[in-house]
Amino acid sequence: MREDSEVSDDLRKDAASSVGTRAYWPKFSAIYASGVLAAASIGKIGPISGELRGELGLSISQVGLISSSVTATAAVLGLLVGFVTRSAGKKSLLLSGLVVMAVSGALLARLDGFAALLATRLLESLGYVVVVVTAPVLVMSLGGGARRTAALAVWGTFLPVGLALGSFAGGTVSAALGWRAWLVVAAGAVAVLAVLVAATVPRGTIGEEQEDDGAGAERTRSAPLELARPLALSSGFATASAVIVSLVALFPTYLAESFGVPTAQAGTLTGLISLIGVIGGFVTSGLLRRGTRIARVFVVGVLMPVGALVAFAGFGGVVLSVGGAVLVALANEAVVAAVFAAVPMVVSSARRVGTANGLVAQLGSLGSLAGPPLMGLVVTGAGGWWAIGPVTLVVCLVGVALLRGSVRHGH
Structure with missing residues (x-):
């Protein structure tokens, strides 16, 4: 391949x-x-x-x-x-x-x-x-x-x-x-x-020699394919952004309502969880440098709904809930790091990398904006925090499919 x-x-x-x-x-x-x-x-x-x-x-x-x-x-x-x-x-x-x-x-x-x-x-x-x-x-x-x-x-x-x-x-x-x-x-x-x-x-x-350097040497792709792969990558990134921003936005309230954690402490704890997630990005960097295929790294995204199910289950105490949230953050950042590493692979020449980066930034930001209010509506409609887990599962499965599809050769 x-x-x-x-x-x-x-x-x-x-x-x-x-x-x-x-x-x-x-x-x-x-x-x-x-x-x-x-x-x-x-x-x-x-x-x-x-x-x-x-x-x-x-x-x-x-x-x-x-x-x-x-x-x-x-x-x-x-x-x-x-x-x-x-x-x-x-x-x-x-x-x-x-x-x-x-x-x-x-x-x-x-x-x-x-x-x-x-x-x-x-x-x-x-x-x-x-x-x-x-x-x-x-x-x-x-x-x-x-x-x-x-x-x-x-x-x-x-x-x-x-x-x-x-x-x-x-x-x-x-x-x-x-x-x-x-x-x-x-x-x-x-x-x-x-x-x-x-x-x-x-x-x-970026000279011609770097255009061929992993940035996609196929310069004769059709226009639909030229757009399809960056769009798939960016859309998958949007799902990851929606999940992590929703977690950061809603988790403090969940901790306060479900376990009585003071709001200030819940906010600090959530910020720490987000920072711990950075480890996932550095792990991805090491794996890719050793030759691990990016498509395999994207599979880590299926761990996000597992973590969300645990984090918002409503039982097991604060420690178990925080553990689930940490899993979401680690898996999310691993996927995000792989997205940026994959950008040169989904374009036909290095000159188009900037356009692809712009699309990633735009759709990722849309996911960040839409995620928290939509997830809030899900919680309200279902009458409980438990609904976040199943919804995250659907979103992440779609996202992983898009991400893996973006780095495969399409016809």
């Missing part, structure tokens, strides 16, 4: 390009840090939501809109930004996104009204989308082989790491210095990183 040849080719090319290992990972780290700080911008509002309501008189819904606007922007503009990456300079785009985030983030600290805050937050969101769509393309430009596959899998962990960083750092800094100081610190970190990226990351020019 084509996938087997891609993996074996990756291993041979990785061995041939091992000379540049010392230079590769520092450059990758700068790109990865860009994604982490971009994701931190999503989580940085939550810790200061109380201050925004108390000091500025904002309502809960207004604070929620300011917080979620980043995901909403990605759900609308992801594919468009992906198209832009096909012709624009990748490094310039990444730097532009970071600069927009730094400037708008600093401006947020000086504003008071809801309209101004939302408008500036939307500008910051645009920078976020540019960063997360462009960065994986730059990772590809660093070189090919199994090392690239492993690096793209590690890239897939940027979101939970960034969310955790934004939440934990935001709570600590804002408690010590105030919410405005926290926003300035966050913006300053992005600005410093932009300087580091400018100094260390090469231009994202």
